[in-house]
Amino acid sequence: MSRRVVVLAFDGISAFHLSVPYAVFGEDRTEIGIPRYEVSVCAVEAGPIRTSMGFQMDVRDGMDGLARAEWLIVPSWGNVLQPAPPRILEALRAAHQRGTKVVGLCLGAFVLADAGLLDGRTATTHWAWADTFAKRFPAVTLDAQVLYIDHGDVVTSAGTAAAMDCCLHLLRQDLGADSAGKVARRLVIPPYRQGNQAQYVEQLSAAGTTVNRIAKTLEWAQRRLDSDLDIDTLARQAIMSRRTFTRHFQKATGMSFVPWLTAQRVFQAQKLLETTDFPIEEVASKAGFGNPLSLRLAFSKCLNTTPSHYRREFGNRTASER
Numbered sequence: 001m002s003r004r005v006v007v008l009a010f011d012g013i014s015a016f017h018l019s020v021p022y023a024v025f026g027e028d029r030t031e032i033g034i035p036r037y038e039v040s041v042c043a044v045e046a047g048p049i050r051t052s053m054g055f056q057m058d059v060r061d062g063m064d065g066l067a068r069a070e071w072l073i074v075p076s077w078g079n080v081l082q083p084a085p086p087r088i089l090e091a092l093r094a095a096h097q098r099g100t101k102v103v104g105l106c107l108g109a110f111v112l113a114d115a116g117l118l119d120g121r122t123a124t125t126h127w128a129w130a131d132t133f134a135k136r137f138p139a140v141t142l143d144a145q146v147l148y149i150d151h152g153d154v155v156t157s158a159g160t161a162a163a164m165d166c167c168l169h170l171l172r173q174d175l176g177a178d179s180a181g182k183v184a185r186r187l188v189i190p191p192y193r194q195g196n197q198a199q200y201v202e203q204l205s206a207a208g209t210t211v212n213r214i215a216k217t218l219e220w221a222q223r224r225l226d227s228d229l230d231i232d233t234l235a236r237q238a239i240m241s242r243r244t245f246t247r248h249f250q251k252a253t254g255m256s257f258v259p260w261l262t263a264q265r266v267f268q269a270q271k272l273l274e275t276t277d278f279p280i281e282e283v284a285s286k287a288g289f290g291n292p293l294s295l296r297l298a299f300s301k302c303l304n305t306t307p308s309h310y311r312r313e314f315g316n317r318t319a320s321e322r
Contacts, residue, residue, distance in 0.1 A: 002035060002036055002037050002038045003035075003037050003038065003070050003071065003174065004037075004038045004040075004068050004069055004070045004071070005021065005025050005026075005037050005038065005039045005040075005069065005070070005071045005073065006039075006040055006041070006042055006061075006065055006066055006068065006069035006071070006072050006073070007021050007022070007039065007040070007041050007042070007073045007075055008041075008042060008043070008066075008072065008073065008074045008075070008088070008108075008111075009041050009042070009043045009049055009057075009059055009075075010043060010044070010049065010077070010078060011043075011049045011050050011078075012050060012051070012052055012078050013049070013051055013052065013075070013076060013078070014051070014052045014053075014076055015051045015052070015053050015055075015057075016160065017075045017076035017105070017106060017160065017163070018041070018051075018075055018076075020075060020105065020160065020163045020164055020167060021039070021073045021075055021105070021163075021167050022039055023164070023167075023187060024164065024167035024168060024170075024171055024183060024187070025037040025039050025167065025171065026039035027186075029182070029183065029186065032182050032186075033179070033182070034175065034179050034182060034183060035175065040060070040061060040065060040068075041057075041059050041060075041061070041065075042059060042061040042062060042063060042064075042065030042066060043059040043061075043062065043063075044062065044063060044085060044087055044088060045062050046059055046060055046061055046062040047059060063087055063088070063091045066091045066092075066094075066095050066100075067095075069095060069100050070100060070101065071100065071101045071102075071103060071170070072092070072095050072100050072101070072102050072103065073103045073105060073108070074092075074102075074103065074104045074105065074108030074111045074112065075105045075106070075108055075163065076105065076106050076107045076108050077107040077108055077110050077111050080107055080110045080129055080132055080133075080136075081132070083114045084110075084111045084114045084115075088111065088115075089111075089114055089115040089116075092111065092112065092115040092117065093115050093116070093117070096115075096117055096153065096154070099153075101152075101153055101154075101155065101170075102117060102153070102154050102155070103154075103155040103156075103157075103166070103170070104123075104125075104154075104155070104156045104157070105156075105157045105163035105166060105167075106125065106126050106157060106158065106159050106160060106162075106163050107125060107126055107129060108156075109123055109124065109125040109133070109156040109157075110125065110129075110133065110136070112154060112156065113133070113136070113137040113140055117154050118137065118139075118140040118154065118156070119137075119139040119140060120139060120140075121140060121141065121151055121154065122140075122141040122142075122143055122149055122151075123140050123141070123142060123143070123149055123156040124142065124143050124144060124145075124146050124147070124148065124149050124156050124157065124158050125142070125144065125156060125157075125158065126158055126159040127144045127145075127158065127159070128159075130142060130144035144158075146158070147162040147165050147166065148162055148165060148166035148169060150166075150169065150170075150173075155170070164187070164189060165190075168180050168183065168184055168189075171183060172270075175314075176270065176274045176313075176314035177267055177270035177271050177274060177314075178270075178271050178274045178275055178314075181271065210248060211252070213238045213239070213240070214238060214245075214248050214249065214252045215252070216238075217234050217237045217238040217245075218234075218252075218253075220234075220237055221234055221237075221261070221264070222264055225261075225264055225265050225268050225287060225288040226285060226286050226287065226288045227288070229261060229288070230257075231245065231246060231249075231257045234249070234257070261288075262298055262302065263302065265287045265288045265289060265298065266287075266298050266299065266302045266303065268286070268287040268288070269283055269284070269287035269289070269295060269298075269299070269307065270303075270310065270314075272286060272287060273307055273310050273311040273314065273315055274311075274314045274315055280292050280295065280307050280308065283295065283307065284307075292307070295307055
């Protein structure tokens with residue numbers, strides 16, 4: 001049975017924000033082996049709602065639609081200066097108590113905070129509204145620098161592009177890295193950006209050739225993850241000094257080199273564990289970790305699991321088994 005995902009809409013919602021979870025979960029991609037999610041939209045009242053772009057859409061379900069949700073996504077919110085309506089907050093609390101995963105994308109984090117679901121936790125939201133969020137919700141620890149934060153039962157993300165990253169992260173957890181990579185390729189977006197990556201990345205101030213050299217160097221490194229890579233090797237490949245390359249690398253990726261390299265290697269190991277029967281020792285070698293211990297330590301830190309458990313969960317499973 002497909003997972004049931006319910007997206008909360010409201011009058012004046014951005015159609016683009018509403019489309020983000022649908023683009024990741026709602027499209028039929030069974031021809032490439034991706035199980036289809038059961039995605040529906042609900043609102044305070046069933047019926048027509050107005051979007052920020054001026055057109056209307058019919059919403060079939062009112063708040064009773066939340067009762068069917070396994071994942072409940074609030075893709076944005078309108079007026080972040082005022083609390084969400086009590087009916088929405090009560091429904092979110094009830095859904096959370098039932099075991100529903102509740103996700104606040106972008107300004108949707110305000111609604112989760114209004115419901116008290118973020119009290120005592122760390123959360124993120126769009127950087128432009130960070131000060132407002134911090135003032136309104138002193139019981140929440142705000143990290144406005146990251147793309148998304150996943151507590152398991154409650155998830156928050158930064159702005160629109162980060163919301164897409166967050167949805168891909170949820171899909172990756174549900175179906176594995178290989179499936180998430182296929183969906184990312186269909187959407188023509190990067191397959192994996194870590195949640196702790198910076199949400200606001202400076203544009204490179206140099207000419208376009210510099211941007212292209214950095215991009216090509218990262219692609220070069222991703223094809224050689226089993227090699228002995230370090231910042232000096234990549235700098236030489238980019239024909240830059242170590243200092244210049246480091247500066248441009250951080251501007252382009254929003255993170256330092258070692259966490260980036262570890263993330264790429266973990267992602268490669270995930271795909272190998274899912275799609276091959278290679279022994280753990282060989283997976284560690286091909287992903288660039290060198291030995292199983294380093295692989296286990298990276299999986300524990302990044303995914304809170306072990307390579308063996310990950311393989312049991314995602315390895316060589318057909319779509320019908322998921």
